[in-house]
Structure formats: C-alpha cells, structure tokens
Amino acid sequence: MAEFKLKLRRYNPESGDAPYWQEHTVELEPHRSVLEGILQAKARDDGSIGVRCSCKAAICGSCGVRINGKPGLACHTHLDEALHTAKDGETIVVEPMGNMPVIKDLIVDMDAVHWKKIQRVTPWLINEEPIPEREYVVPRESMVDITQTMACIQCGACVSDCLSMEVDPLFVGPAALAKSYRFVGDPRDAAQEIRLKDLAEDPHGIYDCTHCFKCIEACPKGVAPMSQIMRLRRISGNDYHIVDRNNGDRHERAFVSLIRDHGLLWEAELLPRSYGGDSWFGKFHPSAGAELVSSLPAITKALLRGKVTPMGALKPHNIPAEDLKQVQRIYETVEGREERVEFNLYISGKDEDLAEAPATEEASA
C-alpha cells in the first residue's frame, strides 16, 4: 500500500462556476490503476466525482482521460507509472480529454465529436454481392489483419490530442479513419474504391493528417491509427491510383522522391514537385504557384520561429554520398518486393514480442 496524490479537474455545469481543481489522497498498491484511485476517492470522499467507467480492464472504452497532460485510459495507467510522469514529481493530474466539450468533471461529449466522425466514414459493411450461402471464403490473414482496427474500443484517446484536429476541427480524425481501414481492408466489402476516393477527395480526409504520432502513442489497444491512415493512402495511391484534387497523393510522392534523391527533405522543391511530379515543367503548374502563395503565412511563421532558415530551405540538403547510397538501398529493397509488406501487430507482433520467438514455432503454429 502506498499513498498517492490525485488532482482532479472538476466542473459542475449546474453551478455556474468555472472548472476547478480538487485534490484527493488515495491509498492503493502502486500497480493499481488511476481509475481505481479515482473510484476510491469517489467512494470515500466525494460521490459526486463524474467519471465514466465499467470494465476496469481496458475493454469497454469508457474511461478516456488525460493523465499528466497525456491522453489514455484511466484503468490502463498504473498509479506508479502516472507518478513517474507527474510534472511536480508527486501529484497525478487527471483532466477530461481534449478536442471534445466537457459535460461534467471527467466526462466529455463524445457524441458531438467522436461519434459524429465515426458516422462520417459510412461505418458498416457494404456487402460484396452475391452474399454466399455460407461464410465468405477469404484469406486467413485478411481477418487477422483487420482485427487490429477491429480492436479499437472507441475510447477517444487518440481524438483527444490529435494535432490536426486541433487545427482543423473538421478533420475526420484518427479513430474514424482507422475504422474506415476496417472496411477497406475487409475483402467482403464492395465499396473500397468509393470509400478511398471519398476520403482522399475530402480536404479533411486521409491527407489531412500531419504524422504527429500522437494517436499511436495515445492508443491503449495498439490500433496505431496513423499507420492505418498511411495504409489507406498507400492503397488509395498505389492500388487504386486515386489522384485527389487536394494534391495529397502527389505531395506524398514528392516527399518520397525527394528523400530518394537527396536523402533529406528539400522544402523549396517540395511544393513544385507535389504538382509537377519529377518533371521540370510541372514546376510551373499554375496551382503550384497558388498553393505556394497560400502557404506563405505558414512558411513565414516557420522562418520566424527559426524552424527553417531561408538558405536551408532553398538549397537541397545533401548528405554524404555513402549515406545517400544506403538510403537508396532501402528504396531498392522496399520497391523491389513483389508485394507490399504491411506492418500489423496481430500478424507480425511487436519487436519485443518477436525478440526471442524461436524459428521452429512457425511450423507448429
């Protein structure tokens, strides 16, 4: 047994008062969860603390909160872990999730944001016809593959801190896009191309994600929403050759080809290439100019904050020839494969899982 100090952000919409902080000291073993801490405070000190919860085992998806500023499930975070990340080294701070309006205390309005976005992606199977009399016969791996996205418990932790959503509240967002992969990756679905086109053409769709990794970090179930978004992009661009009006696909290709050519990003070349591909003429694509003008504020800001130096941006940043060769070898290996290899938790496991897996198990499994 140890004592832990919890600081909860309270808010009572009926009081007319602003949110406030309330501290509780709870006594629990260190490997008990933050949720158990909150429930102890609720049972012993103040029954009015509002928090959604049921399973206590990271499966019902009710208890998404921010702990010490990071989104996650309260039942899936140990008290000692939380103490570790406490900013002052002793107080575990629990707040409601972000990007969604607060209803009361730790309870947010998920309908207004999260579920609306889920509904945006036509979240049901559109059957491949004819529907067979028995089950659809599909590759074994395909079902294991979409189990990773099926494992999403709709907790909203990824939505809470999605950078793109903060900037663009209309962004479809990590959870909904992961849900969309659940259908795009499902061989029984008949509408893959339509789904992809829809999400590629939507300016708030798959190309609106800024690769910030926050959703991967936040997700308690290994859904890795960002990875699913990248898969949607690959399938959209490479398999269905969908070239969207927002230039998301071309932009992505420009990134890839720049790194292949220079080993590092070359910002000044990025936009022109996004529009003209690798051809020299394409750089004069009229919309490239328009985009450049519209990006000026962002570029200026970046310059001001010292993120980019003018010389650095205009010149290609080259890396030593030996290193560049290494980079290009990666390209050769990856592009030389007959099939695209996709990382999947359920199929390939995590590195740590695989570390000691003896090769012979393959056969017996």
Added chain:
Amino acid sequence: MPSHDVLIIGAGLAGQRAALAAAQAGASVAIISKVHPVRSHSVAAAGGINAAVSVDDDWRSHAYDTVKGSDFLGDQDAIEVMCSEAPKEVLHLEHIGVTFHRNDSGQLDLRAFGGASVKRTAYVADITGQAILHVLYEQLMKHHETVDRYEEWFVTSLIRGENGDCHGVVARDIRTGRMEVFAAKSVILASGGAGQAFKPTTNGLICTGDGIAQAYEIGACLMDMEMIQYHPTTLVENGFLITEGARGEGAHLLNSEGERFMEKYAPNKMELASRDVVSRAEQTEINEGRGVGPDKSGIYLDITVVPKKRTLEALREIVNIGKDFAGVDITKEPILIRPGQHYIMGGVKTDVDGQAPGIPGLYAAGEVACVSVHGGNRLGANSLLDTLIFGRRSGEHAAERAKHVEMPKVGLEKLHEDEQRIKEIIGRDKSGRRVSEIKDELGTTMNQYVAVYREEEGLQKAHETVRRLKEEAKTAYVDDQGTVFNQDVLGAIELGYMLDVSEAIVVAAIDRKESRGAQFRVDYPDRNDEEWQKHIDITRNGDDVPEISYSPVTITQWQNEERKY
C-alpha cells in the same frame, strides 16, 4: 411521451440483436441503454461463440453437450431451439461483417472450448464479444432511421397497466436528469447480469441486475437463481478474466506440485471439462493445501505450452492483461488464477420466444433472462449464442405482437413515484452508511458464502446479512445533489437492485438441498434427480419476501446420466 411498438432495455448483444430483428420485421423500435451501447458488458466476452457450423458437426451434438453441461437442469426444448438455429445466426453475423478468424482454406476457424465434444467455437482473436457488439452497432448506425437510440438513459421502473400487461418504462436521461415515460406495446428486457453483487467478479461495474430486479418488482417470476457460475480462470490479483480460449488453445492448469491435477477430476477432458467441474477441482486443490502463490490461494495457468506465434495472434488480449494488470508475460511464465464469479445462469423466466409468463408484453433475453438453456451450468461460448438467438426471437415475436395490440395509454403515476424516490435519496441526511460501503459488504458476503462450495450455515448467514443490508440501504446517503450525470444517485438505485437479486439467489441456494451444476452443497454432496430435477421459481409476494415454487424441467431426447468428463 415517446411511443414505440417495441421498446428494448439494454444495448448489449441481446438488446441490439432484438432491436435489429424487430426493426427488420417492420416494427417501430427504440433501444435504451444506461451506457453507450458499445460500453455494454458484452464487449468483454473474449473466447467465442458456439455453433455447429462445421460440416462434420451436428447441432444435436451441441445440444447434448449443453444438456450435459447444464447438469440436466436445462430445458431441452429451448436448448434444441438455440443449438439448431446457431449455425444460421453465426453465418448471419459473418455476413453483416463480424471478422471471424479463418482457417487456411479461408473458412471459419473453430477453437476448442470447455465441455464441448468437438471444436465448435467461432472467434475473433480473443475479442469476440467486442467484435460482434461493434458490428451490431455498425448495423444500428446503418438503420438509424428505423431504430431510435436513447444512449445514456437509465430505466428506473417497468410499468404494468391495469390489465396486467407491461406498458412501458420510466427512464432518466443521465445527461440532463430529466425523467420520462416511454410507452410501448412490448418491452424487451436485455439489461444483462448481476455480477456486481459479488466481489470480486469478472463483470463490469454496470452489471447490477437492474432488469432482474425490475421484473421481479412487477411480479415476474425468477428461475434458477441459485446457479451462479464461478469461472475457473480469473486473476488472483484483481478478478479479471482469462478466457477459456487459453485452455482451448492448449494451456495447462498446475498445482503446487507442478501436477496437471485435472487428471484426477476429469481424465478425458482434462482442463476442458465444464466450468463447474474445473472450478471445484481448483478449489479442492487450494483447500487441500496444494495452491500456489501468496497464501497458496491460487493455481497456475500455464500458457507457455501454446506456441508463441499462436498466442500473439489468437490470445493477444490476455497477453496484454497479463502484462498490464498482473505484471506477467504469459508467453514466458505461468500466471496465477483462481475461480471467480462470472455469470448468472438464472434470471427472468421466459419461454422460447422470450415472453415472461403471466405478464403479456414483457420479454427478456440474454443474461437477464432464464429460458433455461444453461440450467445448472453454462458452457463457455454458449452465452453469446443465447443472447443472439433469444434476442432475435424476442424482437421478432414482439414485432409480430405489435400488429395485434393497441398502443397503451400510460399514466404518469409511476413517473411521479420514481421522481419522488430520487428526490428522497438525494435529500437523505448523512446519518446512514455510504452506498459504497454497503455494496462492498454485500459483494464480500456473497463471495464468501454463495461461491463454489456452499452449506446451510453459511447461506443462512448470507441471508441475514442481505436482509440487514436491505434495511441499511434505505438510509444510505449520496453526495451528489445535481441533475447532470448524477452517477451517485443511480448507484444508490442499483444497490437496491443488487440486494433484491442477492436475496433471490440466497433463498434459492438455501432451498436446493442437493448438488447440481454450479450449486455444490457440502451438506448435500450428491445430485438427487428424484427430488430436485426441477426449477426453483421465485416471485415476490407483496411484502418484499421471496416466495418459492417449482416447475418441471422439459426433457425431449436426453435422459439423465451420470456426468463425467
């Protein structure tokens, strides 16, 4: 006043399946749930769902296994319905999108489960319940125009009209505190189990027996209430479930001598004997000093014998549970488990169409109901099946019924009564006990005396305690005075439900003077078919005292035999 042909209380598998079936049959439908539908406890079901879908299997074999698993207390007509309709239901789920895992030729893969004579459990890794629940919810979103959803609404009472029919419910919008009457031609209770009456339990905090108590309150009959399932593999640490799928994949149970002790108790099926048998074996090992872990109160579950790749693919969730909640890497070392409260076989008595006898317009399906397909002991992976088959049948039957009956005119008396009740709870001074304290004492008591091994003295003690707690609950106070998300006051109401359910359980357990299925009486250690192959029915006779009567077990093709695994 919202009025619907069919009103469904609860949005777990049973409720959602009922809603979809009723809507498909053309009825106007609403579904009410005190939590968002995907938070319903069906989400926690891990291992899978049984159906004789394989061409080499036969539903009769499934039915026989179920009858035997029930220790000959299950009603065989209902079991026949469930098992014969199972393959069609599983294929339906597959067609609407459930991502059942496949074998190498791309067809449904099946895994072994306890008490089954062949592999017949379809699964999605070890998140089967979640996968099915989320896919049903996808369908509810698809059919949003035909099914009205009231998410985060708490039903406080069922309403019975003057003619005795069930006419609707009173419910509270948790978000605003507003109370409302819902009128309906039929009400389907699908509000799940009552595991929270025990501590520890594998059930979520929302499983508080609301539906069982609400039906009991208006005069419905409860059946098989003494039959409480203790699951053989729950974590010693905190009561979390390790799915039977683990043993289905080949995991072993070991005692302190490193012995696979199931050899002694079930030489043929070993770890895959039915749950009551395995739980008792474990408890015997522990009681006789061959337990492991701190104070020798556990048993080792050894999953390391399952190939690692298979574990990572098919038991991923328990790899995580082991790591996150017990600090054990199950692919490398055994994990400490013991029997823990898991499921309640009993519930609101119904026929095979979900109708509660004596109360026209009231249906029940899923864990809240007792058809009785599980009798004395439920087989693993038969509960998901039960929720879906009888959820669908109830939905269809209620939709049909709607064509012949008028929309009832419902008064507001019950609404006012419930509003008053809530006001009274909120207004209590702080002289009594805290709700959480009473709940704790109830859970601990039930788990001590109404567990794997039972005897008269302990059961009587439990009964006395429950009676006392019922008194104390009348003055138990809450802190929250508000209307928005007042979870505190709902907790007080739930406590009342749990106490009613617990009393029914204890009274039935005291009454059954034999050992059958999950009821093992140390003082009556044998099964006594002559006197006790019958259901115990419990009703409330006005004064809050349970009244006992009996009904026969329906037998069709399977005669009693000694139960050996």
